[in-house]
Amino acid sequence: MSQLKAIKKPKSDKAPKVKKLFIAGVGAVGGTLLKQVSKIKSLHPIRVLGVCNRKHALWFERSQQNYTLNNLRRGPAKDWDEIIDKLKSYETGTAVFVDTSGSREVSDLYTRLLQNGIHVVTASKLANTQSQALYDELHYISQAGNTRFLYETNVGAGLPIIQTIEDLLQTGDSIHELTGVLSGTMTFLFSELEKGRPFSETVIKARALGYAEPDPRDDLSGEDVARKFLILARKCGLRLERDQFDVESLIPAFLKDVDSSTFLERLGEANEMWAKRISDAAENNETLRYTGSLKNGKIKIGVEAVDKDSSLGQLSGTNNLLLIKSDRYSDQPLIIQGPGAGKEVTAAGVLADLLKI
Numbered sequence: 151m152s153q154l155k156a157i158k159k160p161k162s163d164k165a166p167k168v169k170k171l172f173i174a175g176v177g178a179v180g181g182t183l184l185k186q187v188s189k190i191k192s193l194h195p196i197r198v199l200g201v202c203n204r205k206h207a208l209w210f211e212r213s214q215q216n217y218t219l220n221n222l223r224r225g226p227a228k229d230w231d232e233i234i235d236k237l238k239s240y241e242t243g244t245a246v247f248v249d250t251s252g253s254r255e256v257s258d259l260y261t262r263l264l265q266n267g268i269h270v271v272t273a274s275k276l277a278n279t280q281s282q283a284l285y286d287e288l289h290y291i292s293q294a295g296n297t298r299f300l301y302e303t304n305v306g307a308g309l310p311i312i313q314t315i316e317d318l319l320q321t322g323d324s325i326h327e328l329t330g331v332l333s334g335t336m337t338f339l340f341s342e343l344e345k346g347r348p349f350s351e352t353v354i355k356a357r358a359l360g361y362a363e364p365d366p367r368d369d370l371s372g373e374d375v376a377r378k379f380l381i382l383a384r385k386c387g388l389r390l391e392r393d394q395f396d397v398e399s400l401i402p403a404f405l406k407d408v409d410s411s412t413f414l415e416r417l418g419e420a421n422e423m424w425a426k427r428i429s430d431a432a433e434n435n436e437t438l439r440y441t442g443s444l445k446n447g448k449i450k451i452g453v454e455a456v457d458k459d460s461s462l463g464q465l466s467g468t469n470n471l472l473l474i475k476s477d478r479y480s481d482q483p484l485i486i487q488g489p490g491a492g493k494e495v496t497a498a499g500v501l502a503d504l505l506k507i
Contacts, residue, residue, distance in 0.1 A: 167244045168195040169507060172237060175251025176201045176219055178360075179273055182497035183250060184217045194505060199236070199245075202228045204253070230259060234266065242267040243297075246507060249274050250500065264291045264299060271503045273303040273496060279377040282389050300503035305332060305378045306470050308495035308502070309488050315385055318476055325386050327475040327483075328444040332378045334468030334491030335361045335369040336440035339400075341466045344437050349424040350417035361468060361491060365410045370400040372440070372451055379442045379449045388447055398452030400440070431455045437463050461485065468492065 171187070173180050180201070187196055198217050200209040206225040210217055237245040247263050249256050249272040257276040264270060270292075277288060278301060292299035305311045318325060331337055338361050342352040353370070356362040362369045376397045383390050402420045405413050431438050436455040439462050443450045456462045465471055470490030473483040489495050 166195045167241065168197050169246050169504065170237070170240050170244055171196065171198045171246050171248055171504070172233060173198065173201045173248045173250060174256045175249060175253065176203055176222070177250070178493040179496045179500070180248075180250035181219065182493045183248070183500055184219075186497055186501050188216055190501075196504070200233075202233070204228070204251075207233065234259070234263065234268070237263075237268050238266050243269075245269065246271060246504060248272070248500065248504070250497075252276070260288055260299070261291060264288070264295060264297045267295060267297055269298040269300075269507050271298075271300045271500060271507075273301075273500055275301075275304045275374075275377045275381060277301075278304060278381045278384070279392065282384070282391055285384055298507050300506060301381075302503050303496050303499035304381050306472065306486070306488075306490050307334075307492060308499035309470060309472075309486055309490065311382075311472055311486055312385060314484070314486060315382065315474070318474070318478070319386070323476045323478050325474060325476045326445070326480075328379070328382055328386075328472060329441065329475075330443075330470070330472035331439055331441055331462060331465055332470050332472065332490060333369070333375050333440060334470060334489065336375070337465050337470070337490070338468050340438050340440060343424060343428050348418065348421045350414075350421055353417060354414065365413070367401050367406075367410075367413065372397040372399050375440065375442050376449070376451050379444055379451060383444050383449060386444070388444075390449070395449040395451070400453070427453075432458075435459075439463070439465065461487070 173183065176184065184198065184201070187198060198210055200207060201219065201222065202208070203222060205228060206222055207228045208219065208222045208225040237247060246269040249270070252274050254276055257272070257274050260270050260277050278285060288299065302310065302312050315325065335356055338356050339352055342355070343349060353362065353366050357364065357366050376392065380390060380392060405416055428438060434455070435458050437458050438453055439456050440452070441454045441462065461471060468489055468491040469487060471485065471487040473485055475483045
């Protein structure tokens with residue numbers, strides 16, 4: 151079967167402005183993004199000015215064809231004032247700051263960047279999940295200055311969830327309910343438990359595969375899902391703070407405050423409890439999923455027994471699934487489903503945001 155070929159755009163007399171990128175954080179997602187940009191920069195007017203990690207910065211020459219990180223460790227010390235001044239020196243609207251770091255230090259720069267006419271594209275949920283007042287300020291600055299602040303990958307990695315909700319609202323639809331699974335880690339965990347795998351073994355496996363954080367409590371707490379639903383609620387126009395809704399944690403109470411190594415060593419003590427919960431659900435032809443919902447202005451996050459044959463019950467791997475009920479999608483909800491984790495799809499989601507600017 152022959153491959154589909156991209157349709158060439160007609161040439162314009164006016165050359166598009168080259169977007170100059172600076173990427174903060176070049177780990178799994180940031181490093182993958184660099185490779186993806188290298189592949190498509192002949193098709194799009196994009197140039198990577200430089201990158202940084204926690205300690206060092208690296209600036210690329212204009213003539214560089216491929217972006218490598220070999221010299222990053224030998225680069226100069228990272229200096230935010232220098233980085234922002236350099237981005238400010240370019241024509242307004244052409245500089246883009248990309249955050250794939252997950253660092254609070256970096257997210258605290260967004261306001262300053264946007265005020266200086268620098269677009270921001272981020273994979274980090276930190277800025278959008280602070281206080282409602284800070285959220286309002288950040289988005290106001292972006293809109294008032296006609297500077298883009300894009301964060302599609304905050305929810306569902308590369309899945310078009312935020313864009314879809316934005317499109318529905320901008321075309322006059324009203325959203326009534328958002329329900330689903332928005333954690334690839336949790337999908338993996340419960341689909342493995344359903345197969346009879348012990349809870350402790352599954353958590354350790356998820357950690358080894360990179361689906362869970364080095365300290366799995368960061369995932370098992372449910373806070374990642376809570377942040378995603380808070381972002382969606384605010385996107386829908388609701389004014390909510392994190393402390394206004396409860397989240398069910400999967401961390402056993404007796405392991406909440408121990409060190410990381412003790413946590414992993416004693417995790418097996420929770421196996422029997424989870425085996426029973428899975429068994430009890432199976433007796434009713436149900437299985438367990440870690441779900442979230444936004445309905446009647448309220449967020450609910452926790453473990454839910456769902457029909458095994460339902461769309462949620464059939465989820466496997468690291469898939470996410472979100473059902474959207476609105477005026478237009480009332481009898482049959484709009485469903486967005488696909489991988490909700492992974493460096494390739496997350497980097498591609500960031501790149502898609504870049505290309506919107």
